[in-house]
Amino acid sequence: MKNLLLIKIILILSLGITLPLSVSLLLTGSPLLARNLVITALVGGVAVVICSVSSFIFLKPLRDLINSAKRFGEGNFNERVDIRSDDEFEEVGNYFNQMADKLSQTFQKLEKDTQTAIAEKNKLSEVLSSIVDGIIAVDFNKNIILINRAAEQITGYTEGELQGQKVDQLIHLFVDTEEILPKTYCQVNFTKAAKLIGKEGKQTRVNLTTAKVGETQQTTLSCILILHDLSKEEELERMKLDFVSMVSHELKTPLTSIIGYLSVFTNENKGKLPKEELDLIDRSFIAARELLILIQNILNVNKIEREEMSVSAEPMDYLPILSKTIEDLKNQANQKNIVLNLNIPEGSLPKVLADPVRMGEVLTNLLANAITYTNPGGKVEVITQLSPNEVTTVISDNGVGIPKEAIPHLFNKFFRVSNQTQRASKGTGLGLYIAKSIVEKLGGKIWVESEFGKGTRFSFTLPVATISSGVVDSSRFVGQEIQAGGLNY
Amino acid sequence: MDPKSKKILLVEDEDFIRDLYVRQLTKAGFLVKSAVDGQSGLTMLKAEPFDLLLLDIMLPGMNGLQLLREFKTQNPNSPMITILLTNLGQEAVIKEGFELGAQAYLIKASYTPDQVVNEVKNALFGSQSPTPPQPAPTQ
Numbered sequence: 158m159k160n161l162l163l164i165k166i167i168l169i170l171s172l173g174i175t176l177p178l179s180v181s182l183l184l185t186g187s188p189l190l191a192r193n194l195v196i197t198a199l200v201g202g203v204a205v206v207i208c209s210v211s212s213f214i215f216l217k218p219l220r221d222l223i224n225s226a227k228r229f230g231e232g233n234f235n236e237r238v239d240i241r242s243d244d245e246f247e248e249v250g251n252y253f254n255q256m257a258d259k260l261s262q263t264f265q266k267l268e269k270d271t272q273t274a275i276a277e278k279n280k281l282s283e284v285l286s287s288i289v290d291g292i293i294a295v296d297f298n299k300n301i302i303l304i305n306r307a308a309e310q311i312t313g314y315t316e317g318e319l320q321g322q323k324v325d326q327l328i329h330l331f332v333d334t335e336e337i338l339p340k341t342y343c344q345v346n347f348t349k350a351a352k353l354i355g356k357e358g359k360q361t362r363v364n365l366t367t368a369k370v371g372e373t374q375q376t377t378l379s380c381i382l383i384l385h386d387l388s389k390e391e392e393l394e395r396m397k398l399d400f401v402s403m404v405s406h407e408l409k410t411p412l413t414s415i416i417g418y419l420s421v422f423t424n425e426n427k428g429k430l431p432k433e434e435l436d437l438i439d440r441s442f443i444a445a446r447e448l449l450i451l452i453q454n455i456l457n458v459n460k461i462e463r464e465e466m467s468v469s470a471e472p473m474d475y476l477p478i479l480s481k482t483i484e485d486l487k488n489q490a491n492q493k494n495i496v497l498n499l500n501i502p503e504g505s506l507p508k509v510l511a512d513p514v515r516m517g518e519v520l521t522n523l524l525a526n527a528i529t530y531t532n533p534g535g536k537v538e539v540i541t542q543l544s545p546n547e548v549t550t551v552i553s554d555n556g557v558g559i560p561k562e563a564i565p566h567l568f569n570k571f572f573r574v575s576n577q578t579q580r581a582s583k584g585t586g587l588g589l590y591i592a593k594s595i596v597e598k599l600g601g602k603i604w605v606e607s608e609f610g611k612g613t614r615f616s617f618t619l620p621v622a623t624i625s626s627g628v629v630d631s632s633r634f635v636g637q638e639i640q641a642g643g644l645n646y
Numbered sequence: 647m648d649p650k651s652k653k654i655l656l657v658e659d660e661d662f663i664r665d666l667y668v669r670q671l672t673k674a675g676f677l678v679k680s681a682v683d684g685q686s687g688l689t690m691l692k693a694e695p696f697d698l699l700l701l702d703i704m705l706p707g708m709n710g711l712q713l714l715r716e717f718k719t720q721n722p723n724s725p726m727i728t729i730l731l732t733n734l735g736q737e738a739v740i741k742e743g744f745e746l747g748a749q750a751y752l753i754k755a756s757y758t759p760d761q762v763v764n765e766v767k768n769a770l771f772g773s774q775s776p777t778p779p780q781p782a783p784t785q
Contacts, residue, residue: 360719362742388712406704409733413755414662420758421670449755456735469737481761514735514753 169211173204218246222253234261291384296377299323299339311363311384313356329354330365342367343380350387362387401459405452415445443489450525453518454587461594468515468598472508472622475548479539482520486528493533500540508622509548515595522588523552523615531556547618559607567605568593652770656680657687657710658702658731670759671766684708691717696726698770703732703739714746727769
């Protein structure tokens with residue numbers, strides 16, 4: 158600790174006082190009093206000047222310090238002092254500089270951190286807004302604390318309308334017809350397809366996935382909802398179809414026209430054209446229908462192979478399906494003079510738990526086979542038998558029959574009976590394989606009885622629909638596909 | 647049972663099929679209008695009421711389900727019957743159709759136009775005579 162400043166002050170003061178005093182003492186010996194006064198005054202004046210100049214010089218560092226501190230305080234963080242007075246001022250100056258350095262550093266760091274935080278926030282915003290799925294973050298009180306652009310689009314609300322609001326007041330989620338609430342879905346791992354109702358009743362089908370978030374120090378985040386818009390998937394369904402599915406759909410389109418126009422032409426000209434000419438159209442129609450069966454079979458086999466064959470089992474009226482199938486194949490039967498009959502028990506048939514489209518395919522395959530393998534003039538009959546829990550359908554013909562060694566392989570894919578008649582080459586061998594898959598998926602059984610040269614009986618069972626089984630089973634068959642959000646072609 | 651009083655809207659993008667259905671439905675005595683895509687179908691639905699909608703699912707631009715969703719959102723209490731037409735067999739799509747309020751669906755290729763006309767008659771007037779057996783609307 159330097160004491161020089163103090164010494165300097167004392168020196169100055171002393172000098173200022175003693176100098177005039179000494180000089181006047183030296184001069185008091187002289188009787189010239191007036192001259193003494195003048196000289197004393199002069200000397201005093203000189204002393205004052207010396208004191209002032211010296212103070213001025215000594216106090217300059219203080220002034221520098223004041224100015225620098227002022228400028229630093231105004232925000233000029235590069236301001237430093239340069240005091241080399243070799244005394245306490247220099248010390249203050251050095252400490253001032255140190256403080257200025259530290260402050261400057263701190264400010265710089267703060268600014269850098271702020272920039273980083275802003276950049277991170279922007280990055281996060283950009284990422285969130287580019288995510289296709291809607292994201293909603295919710296705190297412990299179920300208030301919405303974050304939302305991205307996709308969520309705005311799905312719900313129909315703007316961020317302003319959602320921020321801070323309770324999520325279950327503005328956004329309603331329904332699974333089937335029941336609303337699910339945050340306490341249900343804000344769990345560790347929740348995924349369900351649901352219907353989201355947002356602003357003014359805007360409905361969107363979404364796949365809701367939620368994640369419960371643990372409490373952290375800096376946030377009040379509790380739960381994150383991810384909304385995957387399923388309606389877009391339906392728009393893109395064309396692109397998601399695999400090749401076979403797409404091809405078979407495309408093939409069915411012109412075929413629908415062919416079948417349609419031929420059928421209408423035949424119906425309108427039955428009385429007007431000779432039978433021989435009508436026959437030309439009739440056969441075209443039959444061939445088109447066979448083509449349709451082929452396409453359906455290819456599609457179904459593809460589905461079975463990919464394990465995507467699903468059936469929607471619902472209680473359905475069986476008789477209409479039976480009648481329609483028979484009606485559809487009447488032309489084919491008539492062409493060969495085969496009698497085609499439906500034989501049902503008295504009274505009405507109970508509802509069965511089945512899928513109308515698939516049942517149509519099974520019956521069509523079996524009936525078409527029966528007609529194909531029955532000689533002209535023969536008879537094909539569809540018989541239904543009732544038992545308490547199931548309805549048995551028998552397709553019986555008096556056709557060429559099936560050799561005993563072929564029977565165990567009959568339902569295998571691509572299996573065709575090889576025998577001496579030329580009919581053996583017909584067909585792809587898929588019909589029975591598909592029929593078996595469908596019947597078994599519906600909970601039924603399928604089997605065959607045949608005697609070579611005499612005829613064949615194909616039989617399958619379907620469960621009778623009771624009220625409870627209808628509800629339980631149809632959700633079993635359909636629910637998972639829907640819940641997984643996966644579409645099934 | 648008077649077909650003449652019933653108005654039907656057919657939304658189908660395939661020209662041949664659309665023309666054929668319109669022809670057969672008109673012959674059966676119905677008042678038929680048609681649209682070639684979802685957007686114009688929706689416009690027509692908004693312009694006047696229809697008794698029955700025959701709706702193809704695979705349409706260019708707005709597909710059949712989107713049309714149905716739009717329509718039902720704005721007209722939740724409409725008594726109009728909807729029958730979906732499709733050559734697809736996608737269960738999920740069909741189920742959604744029912745959830746959106748469709749009453750039935752038909753696989754186009756499996757139904758001749760006259761059978762489709764019968765389905766329309768069934769839907770509007772209830773089941774016809776028991777013989778010849780009519781295919782009831784599949785649910």
